[in-house]
Amino acid sequence: MRFVYIVIAYLLTPVWCAVMLWRGIRDRSYWRALDERFGFGPGAAGPESLWVHAVSVGEVQAAASLVNALRRLYPELPLVFSTVTPTGAVRARALFGDAVLVRYVPYDLPGSVRRFFDRIRPRVAIILETEIWPNLYNECGRRGVPLVLASARISPRSVGRYRRLVGLFGETLSHGIVIAAQSDGDAARFRSIGANPRRTHVTGNIKFDIELPADIRVRGAALRRRYARDKLVWVAGSTHAGEEDAVLAAREHLRSRGVDALLVIAPRHPARFDEVAASLRARGVPFVRHARSEPAPEDTEVVLVDTLGDLVAFYAAADVAFVGGSLVPVGGHNLLEPAALGVATLSGPHVFNAEDVAARLVDEHAVRIVKDDAELGLAVCELLSDQSARHSAGEAARRAVERNRGALERLLALLAPVIEEAKPPATGPAATGDGAPAGSASASRLPSGPA
Secondary structure: OHHHHHHHHHHHHHHHHHHHHHHHHHOHHHHOOHHHHHOOOOOOOOOOEEEEEOOOHHHHHHHHHHHHHHHHHOOOOOEEEEEOOHHHHHHHHHHHHHHOEEEEOOOOOHHHHHHHHHHHOEEEEEEEOOOOOHHHHHHHHHHOOOEEEEEEOOOHHHHHHHHHOHHHHHHHHOOOOEEEEOOHHHHHHHHHOOOOHHHEEEOOOHHHHOOOOOOHHHHHHHHHHHHHOOOEEEEEEEEOOOHHHHHHHHHHHHHHOOOOEEEEEEEOOHHHHHHHHHHHHHHOOOEEEHHHOOOOOOOOOEEEOOOOOOHHHHHHHOOEEEEOOOOOOOOOOOOHHHHHOOOEEEEOOOOHHHHHHHHHHHHOOOEEEOOOHHHHHHHHHHHHHOHHHHHHHHHHHHHHHHHOOOHHHHHHHHHHHHHHHOOOOOOOOOOOOOOOOOOOOOHHHOOOOOO
16 A cells, blocks of 8 residues: 555655745745755754654644753754744744754655655654654654654544545554554544554643743833834734735724724735735735834834744734634634733634644633634724723633643653663664664564554
8 A cells, every 4th residue: 555655646746846836936935945855955963863843833833842852851862853834944943043953854755755864863753743654654664763743633524534544554653653642532543543552642732831932021012112002902813815804804893993903913924925915005004014123103003924933922912812724714823822921812713723722722711712704803892992801811811721731741751761762772883774773673662562
């Protein structure tokens, strides 16, 4: 079955390349480091490394606490961090700087994967959430590299698709992979597609162990002084096409009720910055672009955040936050950033990218779901008009995040023996020609249980 997958992967490679080239017409960052997509590019500084992978911006942010902990616990091991999207790479570099090698993970082609492994030489591979790539997993097994799926999840709606491919994914998951699942339900679904029960654990969701920058409130206060003066502030973060229209309709609802508030719009993708600016200009909305660092005129009604990495600081400046990707069927984005800051938080109904997080926050009255622009306008108006309600909603959000912390500690406890047992012998040959320690086997490097 894997052979069929490999053939299909090679046939689809020109399509993937064409998509990258097409996206690069609007966003040139897709054209950068294309060699890394085929396994070329920079490698680890030492003879072996710790490799952490997160697919995109949300997972990159969630991985920050794990990466920082691994750097503290294993300073002797260079850390390689891979991602898929340009925005994820930019965020990773902003979070980790030069202390971590940030690069793209390769396409799941045998040759690309081998070149990638030759360069980063991982002692252990840690992949966040659910990125199931048969060739990459197979290479971990071939080289005896322990693989840990951290904060792993499979949604109920996708498990049926995995089951239909059980012949492929059952083989993939049988390589002695350690699964640190987010919930009992996720663990059960992994077992149902072939994961080893004795290597499947429940550690929770490390997204709740979010680490905010130490100076984030200072930065938020500075943004308020710069833009808001004596106004209330509400932020629409990580918005997608169609959501800015809903947000601006909600803004008109506030204006009709006499609520004077500054709206901050932060589109999810840089390629849309100019598009949103043009829409605001066409509507005659007085706005400023954050990237230009210009003083905001007195009549400014909207701030367009056309930079990367500043959204959390704007959440820290906000009285109310709406998290986008949720009024349209994108799946929603990071609800935990404004919640952890104690900001009254709103979301649309499309939250399938992190259903468990959203459900937990909703159950604990930490997030309010709105169905459309009318409900969004009403909810924002209610919160901005009632300081007590706003404070109660923000405190409920902050307490919900605090109550659900602890997954990182459990994950690190699971990782410790895996990393230690994978250490190469102090004497003898360092490695065979394919990068695996002499005499090693995948099963010998993993916690108890048959391979």
